Amino acid sequence: MLTLLNKYWRMAATGLCFLAFAIGGLILPWLAIPLLYLLPGGVLERERRAKALVHYSFRAFVEMMRGLGVLTYSMPDRSELNRPGQLIFANHPSLIDVVFLIAFIKRADCVVKSSLLSNPFRGGPIKMAGYIANDNPEQVIDLAAASLKRGNTLIIFPEGTRTTPGQTLSMRRGAANIALRSGSDVTPAIINCQPSTLTKDLKWYQIPQRRMHFSLILRPTLEIQEFQNQTTPARAARQLTRFLEQYFTQELAVHE
Numbered sequence: 408m409l410t411l412l413n414k415y416w417r418m419a420a421t422g423l424c425f426l427a428f429a430i431g432g433l434i435l436p437w438l439a440i441p442l443l444y445l446l447p448g449g450v451l452e453r454e455r456r457a458k459a460l461v462h463y464s465f466r467a468f469v470e471m472m473r474g475l476g477v478l479t480y481s482m483p484d485r486s487e488l489n490r491p492g493q494l495i496f497a498n499h500p501s502l503i504d505v506v507f508l509i510a511f512i513k514r515a516d517c518v519v520k521s522s523l524l525s526n527p528f529r530g531g532p533i534k535m536a537g538y539i540a541n542d543n544p545e546q547v548i549d550l551a552a553a554s555l556k557r558g559n560t561l562i563i564f565p566e567g568t569r570t571t572p573g574q575t576l577s578m579r580r581g582a583a584n585i586a587l588r589s590g591s592d593v594t595p596a597i598i599n600c601q602p603s604t605l606t607k608d609l610k611w612y613q614i615p616q617r618r619m620h621f622s623l624i625l626r627p628t629l630e631i632q633e634f635q636n637q638t639t640p641a642r643a644a645r646q647l648t649r650f651l652e653q654y655f656t657q658e659l660a661v662h663e
Contacts, residue, residue: 410616413476414614414616416476417476417477417614417618418612418614420472420475420476420477421472421477421611421612421614422611422612423475424468424471424472424475424477425611427468427471428468428528429528431464431468432527432528432529432530432531432532433527433528433531435460435461435464435531435532435535436531436532436534436535439457439460439535442456442460443456443457443535451557454536454537454557455514457535457536457537458513458514458515458516458536458537458559459513459514460535460536461509461515461532461535461536462509462510462512462513462514462515464532465506465507465509465510466510466511468506468510469506469507469510476618477618477619478618478619478620478621479618479619479620479621480507480620480621480622480623481620481621481622481623482511482622482623483624484623484624484625485511485623487594487625488508488511488512488560488625489511489512489513489514489560490560490594491514491558491559491560492555492556492558492559492560492591493555493560493561493594494555494560494561494563494585494586494589494591494592494593494594495508495560495561495562495563495593495594495595495596496563496564496565496582496586496593496594496595496596496651497562497563497564497595497596497597497598497623498564498566498570498576498596498597498598498655498659499564499566499568499569499570499598500569500570500572500598500599500600500603500606501569501598501600501603501604501605501606501621502569502605502606502611503605503621504564504569504598505517505562505564507598507621507623508562508596508623509562512560512562514558514559514560515559515560515562516536516537516538516539516551516554516559516560516561516562517538517539517561517562517563518538518539518540518541518547518551518561518562518563518581518585519533519538519539519540519541520540520541521540521541521542523540524540539551539554541581544581544584547581547585548584548585548588548589551563551585551589552585552588552589552591555589555591561585561591563582563585564582565578565579565581565582565583565648565651565655566578566579567579567581568607569606569607570606570607571606571607571608572603572606575656576652576655576656576659577652578648578651578652578655579648580644580645580648582648582651583634583643583644583645583647583648583651584640584644586631586647587631587634587635587640587643587644587647588640590631590635591631592628592629592630592631593628593629593631593651594625594626594628594629595625595626595629595654595655595658596623596624596625596626597623597624597625597626597655597658597659597662598621598622598623599621599622599623599624599659599662600619600620600621600622601619601620601622602615602616602617602619603615604619605619622662624662626658629654631647634646634647634650
């Protein structure tokens with residue numbers, strides 16, 4: 408009986424959290440107007456304030472989920488997340504991966520699906536923080552390189568979408584092209600959610616029998632110089648993508 412009650416409580420709490428997230432996405436851009444436009448500073452200062460505001464809002468959301476018993480989390484290397492100009496590649500097992508990363512990175516930038524810009528609950532914060540839409544591949548690379556030079560931490564999910572549990576990892580070349588063209592080494596972030604939940608194939612209300620534990624482990628930086636020495640940029644991107652697929656597959660097997 409207690410197990411069943413706990414599951415129903417977590418279902419209700421999960422719904423409450425996502426409702427709060429949706430409402431926050433609607434009102435946050437309006438609440439941010441004084442902070443962004445009435446305080447002194449230029450474009451760069453406004454960008455930093457906007458990213459910090461989303462960061463603190465997402466941190467509050469994560470702590471709300473933890474406080475209500477929806478999940479627990481562990482991030483042993485969280486201090487390393489805020490090294491400036493860092494390019495983070497992460498696997499993508501759940502809906503809230505990017506929320507967790509931004510919640511612990513004050514100057515986070517990320518590449519997002521362009522379709523989210525028209526989403527009434529997500530578009531406002533995305534536009535406010537200046538996250539990079541993926542509608543133009545060449546422009547994405549240029550904007551990503553510029554963001555890294557400004558000292559932002561850029562988050563990319565090389566798979567491009569959430570992982571289906573049990574399937575082989577398949578990564579797109581766009582992430583490799585960003586690393587190679589920007590000349591940025593890669594910091595791998597290994598994300599694990601146990602039990603599996605909030606995947607592409609599960610609705611938010613299809614919660615597991617026990618509380619989810621979210622863990623994020625940063626691995627040593629991967630240098631890209633040997634891939635840059637390939638004969639052509641296309642070959643370099645292919646080889647780096649294959650290497651990343653093998654690397655993340657092995658790391659996920661270790662950290663399951």
